[in-house]
Amino acid sequence: MLVKHKTSIALAMEKEHCYYTQMLDKKKIKEKLERERDDLLLQMKDMGKLNEETGEWETTPEELDFPESDENDKADRFEDFEARSSVMRTLGPRLTNIVKALKGLNKESFGKCEVCKKDIEMARLEVNPAARTCKKHIEG
Numbered sequence: 001m002l003v004k005h006k007t008s009i010a011l012a013m014e015k016e017h018c019y020y021t022q023m024l025d026k027k028k029i030k031e032k033l034e035r036e037r038d039d040l041l042l043q044m045k046d047m048g049k050l051n052e053e054t055g056e057w058e059t060t061p062e063e064l065d066f067p068e069s070d071e072n073d074k075a076d077r078f079e080d081f082e083a084r085s086s087v088m089r090t091l092g093p094r095l096t097n098i099v100k101a102l103k104g105l106n107k108e109s110f111g112k113c114e115v116c117k118k119d120i121e122m123a124r125l126e127v128n129p130a131a132r133t134c135k136k137h138i139e140g
């Protein structure tokens with residue numbers, strides 16, 4: 001009797017687990033990704049532009065309004081350019097990741113770990129929808 005009882009609970013839990021897995025809310029994740037992508041694009045457009053030929057983002061140097069500006073000013077501009085370039089170097093791969101995740105969203109492999117092919121933890125996907133590995137196989 002007791003065993004039977006336990007089994008039915010286990011079955012119910014299993015069912016619930018399946019249900020939860022199917023609940024992987026792609027629409028919600030897609031919206032989140034698109035929001036993030038638009039945010040990134042806004043920031044990046046502010047600092048650079050997409051090179052249509054290479055498909056890479058390039059930091060645009062600030063327009064030199066006064067060509068005869070003094071050396072200090074030039075140094076400032078250079079520092080500013082360096083700072084923006086370094087931000088761009090961080091944002092670029094993030095954008096690539098998001099675009100990739102958006103493309104992969106409709107594939108069956110979405111939400112599966114690239115290493116062990118198991119489902120990626122829902123909590124992890126919610127934090128990072130572009131995640132391609134489970135917690136156990138986080139890169140780096």
Ligand SMILES: [Zn+2]
Pocket residue numbers: 113114115116117118133134135136137
């Ligand atoms: Zn894994």
